[in-house]
Amino acid sequence: MATDTVTLTIEDGEETDELTVPSELVDILRESPDETDPQVVGDIAMFGMTQRIHSAVHHAQGEPDEQIVALEEETSELFEERFGQSFAELTGHDH
Numbered sequence: 001m002a003t004d005t006v007t008l009t010i011e012d013g014e015e016t017d018e019l020t021v022p023s024e025l026v027d028i029l030r031e032s033p034d035e036t037d038p039q040v041v042g043d044i045a046m047f048g049m050t051q052r053i054h055s056a057v058h059h060a061q062g063e064p065d066e067q068i069v070a071l072e073e074e075t076s077e078l079f080e081e082r083f084g085q086s087f088a089e090l091t092g093h094d095h
Helices: 023-029 036-057 066-083 089-091
Strands: 005-012 014-022
Touching: 005 023, 005 036, 014 023, 023 036, 036 066, 036 089, 066 089
Parallel strands: none
Antiparallel strands: 005 014
16 A cells, blocks of 8 residues: 655755655644654654653663763753743653
8 A cells, every 4th residue: 555755854054864655644633734754753853852851861771971961951941932831741750
């Protein structure tokens, strides 16, 4: 079954990566009709990265490195700036 896809390009200076996903998946994840495909994928990326650093700090064995803790704090601040709520508020997962 062939589906329509959307390909988005992620750029950092001269480095690039392309991500191709089903268009219907992006539509399902869209929270409002005026949200663009890059915004949808950006939100998902922010959630995923925040969840990963959260796990590294709060769910790993042993004490996390100070640099990792600081990185988690900064990521949490950026998450809240983007979504207007904390990761804990949006996921119901708090420590």
